[in-house]
Amino acid sequence: MDEKDLQNIGEDFYTNMEDLTFNSRPIITNLTIIAEENTQAAPYIVKAVEKRIDKALHTQKLFAFYLLDSICKNIGSPYTLLFGDNLFKTFTSAYVSLDDPTRKKMIDLFKTWLTAKNSSGLPLFPQEPVKKIEEFLIRVSSIYQKRVTPPRQSPTPTSTPPMNTQELINLINSITLLSREKLRVFPSDTESLKKLDVLSKVKQVIESQGMDYTELLKVKTMLQDMYKSEEEALKKLLAVQQQQQSPAMNNMSVPIPMPMEQVSVAPEHPLKRQFQQFVNTGSNPLGLAPIGNLLVPPKSNYEQLFQKLIKVKLIKYKRQRLPTKQFLKSLLSTPRTTTNTTTNTTTNTTTSTTSPLKNRPLITIDLSQFDINSSTLLKNTTTSYDTFHQLMFVDKPNKCAQCGKRFGKTDREMKLRADHLDWHFRVNSKLNQLGNSGAGSAGNSGLAMSCKAWYLDDVAFFKFRDLEVFYSDDGSNITTNGDLHDNKGTNTTSVSNVKHYVPVPESSLDMQTQCGICRETIKGQYDDDLGEWVYKDATTGNSNSGKVFHWSCFSEANPQVNNRSVSAGIKRKFEYE
Amino acid sequence: MLVSFPEDSILTKHIIKLKTDATIVEIEAKSEWRFEVAFEQKLLIKVVEGNAEIFGTELANDIEYKFTGAKASIYTHEGCKLQYQGEVSSEYISEETEMGHYINLHLALENIRNTAGSKAPNVLILGAKDSGKTTLAKILSSYALRMDRQPMLVNLDPSNSVFSIPGSLTATPISDIFDVEEGWGNTYTSGPTLLHPKQPNVRYYGYDDINTNLKFYKENISRLGLTALSRLQVDLDIKRTGMIVDTPPLGLKNIDLIQDIVSDFEISVIVVVGNERLFIDLRKKFNGRLSLVKIPKSAGVVEIDDAFKRKLQQRAIREYFHGTASTPLSPYTANVDYKYIKAYKPASGNTSVDAGFNPSIDQLGYDLSAVTGDAKSKSKLIESVENNSANLLYAVVAILHADKKDDEDVVARSSVFGFAVISGADDDKHFVRILLPVPGRVPDKAMIVGEFRYTE
Numbered sequence A: 001m002d003e004k005d006l007q008n009i010g011e012d013f014y015t016n017m018e019d020l021t022f023n024s025r026p027i028i029t030n031l032t033i034i035a036e037e038n039t040q041a042a043p044y045i046v047k048a049v050e051k052r053i054d055k056a057l058h059t060q061k062l063f064a065f066y067l068l069d070s071i072c073k074n075i076g077s078p079y080t081l082l083f084g085d086n087l088f089k090t091f092t093s094a095y096v097s098l099d100d101p102t103r104k105k106m107i108d109l110f111k112t113w114l115t116a117k118n119s120s121g122l123p124l125f126p127q128e129p130v131k132k133i134e135e136f137l138i139r140v141s142s143i144y145q146k147r148v149t150p151p152r153q154s155p156t157p158t159s160t161p162p163m164n165t166q167e168l169i170n171l172i173n174s175i176t177l178l179s180r181e182k183l184r185v186f187p188s189d190t191e192s193l194k195k196l197d198v199l200s201k202v203k204q205v206i207e208s209q210g211m212d213y214t215e216l217l218k219v220k221t222m223l224q225d226m227y228k229s230e231e232e233a234l235k236k237l238l239a240v241q242q243q244q245q246s247p248a249m250n251n252m253s254v255p256i257p258m259p260m261e262q263v264s265v266a267p268e269h270p271l272k273r274q275f276q277q278f279v280n281t282g283s284n285p286l287g288l289a290p291i292g293n294l295l296v297p298p299k300s301n302y303e304q305l306f307q308k309l310i311k312v313k314l315i316k317y318k319r320q321r322l323p324t325k326q327f328l329k330s331l332l333s334t335p336r337t338t339t340n341t342t343t344n345t346t347t348n349t350t351t352s353t354t355s356p357l358k359n360r361p362l363i364t365i366d367l368s369q370f371d372i373n374s375s376t377l378l379k380n381t382t383t384s385y386d387t388f389h390q391l392m393f394v395d396k397p398n399k400c401a402q403c404g405k406r407f408g409k410t411d412r413e414m415k416l417r418a419d420h421l422d423w424h425f426r427v428n429s430k431l432n433q434l435g436n437s438g439a440g441s442a443g444n445s446g447l448a449m450s451c452k453a454w455y456l457d458d459v460a461f462f463k464f465r466d467l468e469v470f471y472s473d474d475g476s477n478i479t480t481n482g483d484l485h486d487n488k489g490t491n492t493t494s495v496s497n498v499k500h501y502v503p504v505p506e507s508s509l510d511m512q513t514q515c516g517i518c519r520e521t522i523k524g525q526y527d528d529d530l531g532e533w534v535y536k537d538a539t540t541g542n543s544n545s546g547k548v549f550h551w552s553c554f555s556e557a558n559p560q561v562n563n564r565s566v567s568a569g570i571k572r573k574f575e576y577e
Numbered sequence B: 001m002l003v004s005f006p007e008d009s010i011l012t013k014h015i016i017k018l019k020t021d022a023t024i025v026e027i028e029a030k031s032e033w034r035f036e037v038a039f040e041q042k043l044l045i046k047v048v049e050g051n052a053e054i055f056g057t058e059l060a061n062d063i064e065y066k067f068t069g070a071k072a073s074i075y076t077h078e079g080c081k082l083q084y085q086g087e088v089s090s091e092y093i094s095e096e097t098e099m100g101h102y103i104n105l106h107l108a109l110e111n112i113r114n115t116a117g118s119k120a121p122n123v124l125i126l127g128a129k130d131s132g133k134t135t136l137a138k139i140l141s142s143y144a145l146r147m148d149r150q151p152m153l154v155n156l157d158p159s160n161s162v163f164s165i166p167g168s169l170t171a172t173p174i175s176d177i178f179d180v181e182e183g184w185g186n187t188y189t190s191g192p193t194l195l196h197p198k199q200p201n202v203r204y205y206g207y208d209d210i211n212t213n214l215k216f217y218k219e220n221i222s223r224l225g226l227t228a229l230s231r232l233q234v235d236l237d238i239k240r241t242g243m244i245v246d247t248p249p250l251g252l253k254n255i256d257l258i259q260d261i262v263s264d265f266e267i268s269v270i271v272v273v274g275n276e277r278l279f280i281d282l283r284k285k286f287n288g289r290l291s292l293v294k295i296p297k298s299a300g301v302v303e304i305d306d307a308f309k310r311k312l313q314q315r316a317i318r319e320y321f322h323g324t325a326s327t328p329l330s331p332y333t334a335n336v337d338y339k340y341i342k343a344y345k346p347a348s349g350n351t352s353v354d355a356g357f358n359p360s361i362d363q364l365g366y367d368l369s370a371v372t373g374d375a376k377s378k379s380k381l382i383e384s385v386e387n388n389s390a391n392l393l394y395a396v397v398a399i400l401h402a403d404k405k406d407d408e409d410v411v412a413r414s415s416v417f418g419f420a421v422i423s424g425a426d427d428d429k430h431f432v433r434i435l436l437p438v439p440g441r442v443p444d445k446a447m448i449v450g451e452f453r454y455t456e
């Protein structure tokens, strides 16, 4: 067998993989056998799988990973080593393009790689890429926690859990996620809002300074309490939600024939999907220790947390830029009346004597100090700069390299960010496609496209929802009036159905003209729809020179035009000829 | 105020390429770099270090932004380094910035938005000419957007071109960042764009100055208010954020108009920029009924002289039809008989008697009956225009959603479907040549002709 044959095996393999459009055990088994029988073509097969992962639709990438997994676990070397070379890139570049439920499955898959061993008892993959993937997941996903800590019966300080700040950060991320979800269902839930603010502060403190073991442990206990109560709250919410939804929509879990544990298909509703993650899976995605049965009211939770934090360490805090110190000061010094009418369960704590925190919920970036009155507005306070900095930069660390828009760190925002990048990509390729012949100019400055549309009328405007269009599969493609506009009498000007014609000028005596390219005669015809005489299937190339071209001749001469409308760039080109 | 792109491109590019010297500007935290670029100039700016923003919109790093015909400033919260290349009419760094006040204001609004049980603020910005109202409106909208909100930006200054052409009044949900080069950005009426397009509701008043036909102006703002509020009621993203309303220069003498706007848009916060007397007067007027705050006029606001403003307006019209250098569009020209054109203009004799028209200020306004009932009893809002070259040649016309057979009343209340320019009119042959944004037949719709003219 020469190199060429091996290459062909790889290509055949790729073709076969195209059937892997759903999660099919037979296909995966089959392909695994083929891979086993052709280990000499392993480099090509590996390339084929990687290519498949890269090229497959987002909805189908996961199945290609299952194939990769199956090959590696069943055959092992040399596939494990070969896949290992690009494993980080293969995994992460696919991961970012996936939706949340699929990401969850990717994480589940990845977790099996941490423990799987090859026939000689060594780890399945080379350690380096696996470690990098793990670091990546820790960074981007709050539902992934490092080396799943085994659940403990009680968080006794005597046990020696692997304590590190990252763990706490993850915990905070998870609580943040829970609170955000709660907030999404009940936007008026200001408690969650406040909590979110507190959490982000706490996180900063943890990130920015070294705490010793016992301190961390205290904080951790607090956070775990908080997580627990948030989770309870969410479960209740979900229960309410489920009652409201049709029963058929629930329990939509489909067993999937996979080497992994069973995964459930998440339902469509994005909210529910999030809830499902936490509740329906039954498992505790964070691997958190179950804490006692006490359902501590959340407020006292963060109050305690804060008092502990303050007591423990905060005073040591020194970096200027970060708002925490300032923020805490303001927290402590402004016993402002609050809008809070619920009862504050305050606390038996042995700490804190004169703390004015007692009678107010622990807020955070205390926005309430920003009154809408002239004297407040005219003050130039560091507090407002710091608050601003926190909200605009710290809370949103991920800046889009293309447009500067920022995204936060939650799963939801990471998803939005992925969608956003996708969108840039689609638009850029569309613009490039339209303008790719612009001589020498980067991309799109040479040629024009035209699919201008009309403005919406009042009723359509009333019904329009910007974000729905945004996150539709092809928001970039919307030329408004089409599907969004049900108003009669509105021209639907999608690009494809533009008619090409030129009205016969009044000055024309014989109602005919010559094609400026092939020199054939073009005869005027009366168009019933338009109610006027026109040269059908013709264009002026948008020049004002009076020249008329067959549309076909014109677009042949300008292949990039396709069936799109004429461009200013072409116009220029023609005038110069 | 910030728009861009000259006729084009290839020639200008070469000039720029010759001048390769790039200048680095270092801006300290909480300062801004102000620059002016004339229409015949072109400036390229890149953030090379740190974070910077233009009127609230953060710039991407290491990406070149092009400016032409612009007066703007770049603010940095924590300090940054910029690189620029090309020509500027003026540029300097200033530590004297109003950004601190703007930030306070934003946080205060955010506080209201976060307060349970309270309605999101609808903010009205008032002030004299060149006091920085539009800049403030833009910054507040950007900041709200950056906090994942969706404000509705309303422009009531017909001399501005916000997501439309001059002479229009618009309400636009801001669902994505502004285009800092363009000033505002694209709408759904253009093709694929580099940023998410916006979807405005557009009404056409047709004049630069609100006093030219105050009655028609008022009719349009109350209609716009009706549409904007209706959308706000049902669109939760907007409802939770509220509106930001920018205005033409209004003063003490416009107090009735201000009251109209307050009720038309259910204003809950008024921000007066640099006009102490107006502030005091409004405090008496609205005593306790809404939040009233003042902010000093920004030292950085440059005077936009008339010539500059006209150029901005002409450019806005050109870009409506032809797009920009980065997203060019090709308009469409049609020849039609006069009989296909049905044009109106705002009725004359409506000039600047502020007292004449007073649509139900205090009865929680904008219900349909109030306005239509009023329409019957009062004189006409619009009148027919005879089709001839004197009236139509080079006129910018607003094509309305109303059918050309519709009643005058309906036409007067209709919002804008699109714009066209009558680029030729032959009285002998009874033909007009009309420039349309969208290929196809001339829509069977009524049109409004104002004072704006345009030639290619």
Ligand SMILES: [Zn+2]
Binding pocket: A400, A401, A402, A403, A404, A405, A420, A424
């Ligand atoms: Zn972006």
Ligand SMILES: [Zn+2]
Binding pocket: A515, A516, A517, A518, A519, A520, A549, A550, A553
């Ligand atoms: Zn031909």
